[in-house]
Amino acid sequence: MPTPLDEKTRSIILATVPALKAHGLAITEEMYKRLLVRPEIRDLFNESHQRDLEQPRALALAVLAYAQNINDLGRLGGMVERIAEKHVGLNILPEHYPFVADALLGAIAHVLGDAATPEIMDAWGKAYWFLADVLIGREKQIYDEHEQAPGGWKGWRAFKVRARRQETPEIASFDLVPADGGALFRHKAGQYLSFRLDIPGHGSQRRNYSISSAPGADHYRITVRHHELGLVSSWLHENVHEGDTLLAANPAGDFFLEETASSPVVFLTAGVGLTPIVSMLEDLCGTKAARAIRYVHGADTRELAAFVPEITALAADNVLSADFFYARDSVQDEASQKGVTRHAGRISTEWLRGAVDPTATYYICGPEGFMQDMIGTLRDAGLPAAQIRYEIFGSATNPELVL
Template sequence: MSAPLDEATRAIIRATVPALKAHGVAITTEMYRRLLARPEIRDLFNLSHQRDGEQPRALALAVLAYAEHIDRLDALGGMVERIAGKHVGLNILPEHYPYVAEALLGAIAHVLGEAATPEILDAWGKAYWFLADILIGREKQIYEEHEAAPGGWTGWRAFRVRAQTQETPAIVSFELVPVDGGPIARHRAGQYLSFRLEVPGHGAQRRNYSISSTPGADHYRISVRRAEGGVVSSWLHDSVQEGAVLQVANPAGDFVLDEAGDGPVTFLTAGVGLTPAIAMLAELAQAGTGRTIRYVHGARSEDSAAFVADVGGFAARGVVTADFFYACESTVAAAGGPGITCHAGRIGTDWLRQTLDRAATYYICGPDSFMRDMVGALRDEKLPAAQIRYEFFGSAADPALVI
């Protein structure tokens, strides 16, 4: 374990905040250029996030948040947990961390030039390894928990596609069972699976997909939207059929249902962001909870909204009340069935404020812009932070959503 950061080191880190604000993306872009030149590291990354600049922006924000909170790192607990979860899903190991240290410090020196004094590089070296040791320790705990759990595993495990379902024109579900025939770990509703995939013509690829099935089943289900220009999503839609074998890591992620709570719950989702919420909703329904549950979902049109029948079944049983918003529809039916109301247009922040349940915990997932609007509105209404929970699809390249 690295020694706690001394005041002199923290003072230097604080002093670099303006430089990080001005040059952070340039530094992380250069860092990734160096890392991706190494074959032993390159395959650990989602290369599509490199091409669109999302990963460097997200890391730049995380580094900036670390520097800005260097005197109160407890405020970064949620960010650290999310990073550790994603690292475990990708099977990041302690031996990978020195490569990142070398690339980060080299990038700082390259971008800042003479401004990157030996004192600054020494301080950032200490700060990096202090955080790295925290992550390595937490990741070790998670790996051990996975291995000890019934049906759990570490590393990659072969799963077969048992069934495939076209949920909407753009979303396909894949039902996965282990090739070895053994049991699978019970995931927590809201978690995701990480995949190591070999895509013809594109080589090794890593992706995370939320588990959309109910915990306790004999399989995992993921529901994948075809992304425009998406290498992996297009391959999954066009080429992966029943019987195909995929390499899968143990369920991970901290965006999970608070099973111990008894207060109201509101799911607030858009697009394929509904996938973790569907698993949470199904688990609450299966448990026969008496909690007040509301499901709010935004889609482009009525035919692009997945799992409408599932939600309708829950609503008919009185488990949930639901609101569906269809952004590209000028008119919709006044109701979609018992307990369901349909709306033309997008989920707006004014509507959210007007319908706000101050006792509810909000679970939010969707595109970054949607989450920024929804989370921002709830924060503006002074809803406690513990009642605002959200998950990123991608790399959280929005400063309002990093912490």
């Protein structure tokens, strides 16, 4: 374990909180400018998250949270675990950390100018390396667990596209099997795969996609929405077909189904946020767990809602109850189906307040604004944090979601 930070260092870090609130985004923007001039580092990042400042905003919030909680770092356990899992998915290694240290400390000195005294720079150097050592240690544990597990591997592994299906006009699923014909690591329902993709004219790209198939299958399935301005999603939809090969890292992620629980479960999703949830649902159905299941999903239209036939079949078999919300469709003339209720409009906080089950565990995934509304409503209803679980697609830019 890293040596704990001394009281003087922690006091200095805490004293920089006002400066981080005022200049945190400027610091992280400057940090990425310095960091991404190195090709070996630049290729590890999602370029689109730099263009829209999503990554710098997320890092600024994480740095601020670190400083604010420097005397009670136990509060940051969930954040640290998410970062470690993301790093493992991207194959971040110990040798990458000095580059980040140089860029971050250089950015702090550049943005704060004379206010970045030698004492402040020394304290932030110590604070950075303390957290870096925590992450390096945790990431090594995860790497070792993956490599030693049946079907596990280290680094990037080639997968062939065994099948491709168009789920909706905008969403496609890809079934992936190991190109070497070897065994497949059993993921936890809800985790994702990280991919290293070489796209002509754009070089090496990294992306994460949730696994939408159940653990224990002979393949991984990813289900990807085609974003019109999305470089990688467009390339996957337009260029990747059966027989093609993709490079993936071991499954990662800290959002997964609690398999030993017996309480009711509510899956609350919108848009393509259903992808990790479908894996959880298939896992529950495959193990025939005796849990009450409610599936709640919002989409713009019926045509754009994926996996509806599969969900309605499960409802007809009394496996679950389902609520479908369609923002731009009328449901007045819809024929009723066993176990399925259709609603016009989006999933609202008012509807959720009237439907809260205080005994259930909620798994939530969707656009950030949707998740903020749903999580806030459940918290206001008195549900403890252990019963509210969620996945963030991309980088968290809301302080509540960061922690």
